[in-house]
Amino acid sequence: MPQVVTRLDQMQALCVGSGAYVVDCLAERIEAIEADASNMAGYNEMHQILQQAAKELRILARNNRDPLQPRAKLSSKDGQLSSRPLVAVAPSRRRAAQTQAVKILQEAETKLLRSSTQSVERANQYRQVAQALGSNKVLLRS
Incomplete structure (x- = not known):
């Protein structure tokens, strides 16, 4: 579980x-983290919440894509690479798409917090994941 929180914290580096790729970048990073989390026994609900958030962000990016921008793979200074080419959001739709993306992340946070009632240890882990996921909303407000 700590690796999931760490990877969510590291999303900002990539x-x-x-810029225009931020919505799909977040979707791709959550997809990668969710794929790793799917192997963790007893965390099906977290897996489903992350999977849904990633799917919604990816659809949002695609529905608002900029046909003038190529799909692009990104890399960060700390060595992270996007696992797939990302879609840019059109400038005229960027603000609305980013506002919607914030709502998607907030909904996932809320679901994680509501799902954390199984045990004290699991509740703490879900809260950490929710907090780490929520910390990435700053990328959408810049």
């Missing part, structure tokens, strides 16, 4: 300078 997505911070991604």
Whole structure:
């Protein structure tokens, strides 16, 4: 579980300078983290919440894509690479898409916090994941 929180915290390193690609960058990073989390026994609900958030962000990026921008793979200074080419959001739709992306992350945070009632240890872990996920909303407000 600590690796999931760490990886969520590290999303900013790849997505911070991604500009028009930020929505799909967040989707791709959450997809990668969710794929790793899917192997963790007893965390099905977290897996489903992350999977849904990633899917919604990816659809949001695609529905608002900029046809003038190529799909692009990103890399960060700390060695992270996007696992797939990312879609840019059109400038005229960027603010609305980023506002919607914040709502998607907030909804995932809320779901994680509500799902954390199973045990004290699991509740703390879900809260950490929710907090780490929520910390990435700053990327959408810049």
